[in-house]
Amino acid sequence: MTGPGPRILLVEDEVSIAEPFARVLAREGFVPTVAGTAAEALDAFERVAPDLVLLDLTLPDGDGRDICRELRSRSDVPVIMVTARGTEVDRIVGLELGADDYVVKPFSGGEVVARIRAVLRRTGRGGGTPEGEATLVVGPVTLDPAARRAHLDGAELDLTRKEFDLLTELMRHAGAVVTREDLMARVWDENWFGSTKTLDVHIGWLRRKLGDDPAAPRLIHTVRGVGFRFTAPEELDPSA
Numbered sequence: 401m402t403g404p405g406p407r408i409l410l411v412e413d414e415v416s417i418a419e420p421f422a423r424v425l426a427r428e429g430f431v432p433t434v435a436g437t438a439a440e441a442l443d444a445f446e447r448v449a450p451d452l453v454l455l456d457l458t459l460p461d462g463d464g465r466d467i468c469r470e471l472r473s474r475s476d477v478p479v480i481m482v483t484a485r486g487t488e489v490d491r492i493v494g495l496e497l498g499a500d501d502y503v504v505k506p507f508s509g510g511e512v513v514a515r516i517r518a519v520l521r522r523t524g525r526g527g528g529t530p531e532g533e534a535t536l537v538v539g540p541v542t543l544d545p546a547a548r549r550a551h552l553d554g555a556e557l558d559l560t561r562k563e564f565d566l567l568t569e570l571m572r573h574a575g576a577v578v579t580r581e582d583l584m585a586r587v588w589d590e591n592w593f594g595s596t597k598t599l600d601v602h603i604g605w606l607r608r609k610l611g612d613d614p615a616a617p618r619l620i621h622t623v624r625g626v627g628f629r630f631t632a633p634e635e636l637d638p639s640a
Contacts, residue, residue, distance in 0.1 A: 405429040406520055409450035411441040411467065412482070413460055417505075424509040427586045429572075430516070438462030442470065450477060451525045452516060455499075457483040465497055472498040478519045482507070536571045539636040541610065541619065543571055552610060562587060563606050566599075570620065575632030577623045603628060 408425050412418040413436045425432040433448045435441040438459045445453070453471060457464035468479055480501040500519045503512055536543045543550040545568055550557045559567065565587045570578060583599055603620065612619045618636070621629045 404431050406451035406525060407431045407433065407448055408516065409433050409435060409441065409444055409448060409453045411435045411438075411453065411459070411464065412456045413437065413458075414456075421509060421512075423582075424513065424585075427582065428513050436460075438464075438467050441467055445471065445474075445477075452478045452480065452520060454512070454516070455479055455481050457481060468497045468499060476523075478523045478525065480512075480515060480519060482512070536568070536574075538571055538574050538631060538633050539619070541567075541571065543568060557609055559606075559609065562602055563609070566602055566606060570628060570630035574630045575635070577627050577629045579627040581627075583627060 405428075408430045410418060410422055410425070410432050412421070412434065415436075418434045418436065422432040422434050433444050433450065435444045436459075438461045441453075441455075441459075444450075455464045455467060459467070464481065464483065468481070471477060471479060478500045479498065480503060481499045482503045482505065484505045500523070501515050503515060536545070540553045541550065548564055550559055550564060550567060566583065569583060569586050580599060587599075603622075604614070607614055607617070607620055610619055614620075614622070617631075619631050621631065623629055
């Protein structure tokens, strides 16, 4: 078992941005908290004690730059400004206010996640990020996310990149159902559209390499109409 990842306070009043991006953050191993106003942001900051703040500049009850000033008066928490204001002057002002980075909308989830990790590493707050994730162990399967190596009963598995990422995602949530949509978004792409047939194909390949019988699975269980569940450690009989 691994502990929770870094806490991210996402200050964004547009629900169409905040909700899907919060899901992206959660899938990437972070613990997101969403605030839609300046007042909510300051309250959540005291309540959550985030490791990093993603701060929109345009809020219904205030200017994000004022929030940045307030946060800087209280803490040295890293701040990444996320805004539609992309002029050079806006960037300079943001950075001079104490922001650690500046991202302009529209942005890709992958880009912002990469920036978050870079800032956390640079500020020494990234110990809980996925790069430092501990080895995962469920029954006969051992997986090292950092080294990208997996073993079954001590023998190393020859996995493709997608197979490894799929196994990692399932083992991270061992005992819980991971939906087909979440697996597609996390292993393939957040903006994946179309058939999820490729997911079934990769699950089939992964099962064969794990020696798992789909008719009587020991490790990867199909939850029809929903997704897949990797067996929880406590479910396995050591003598089996």
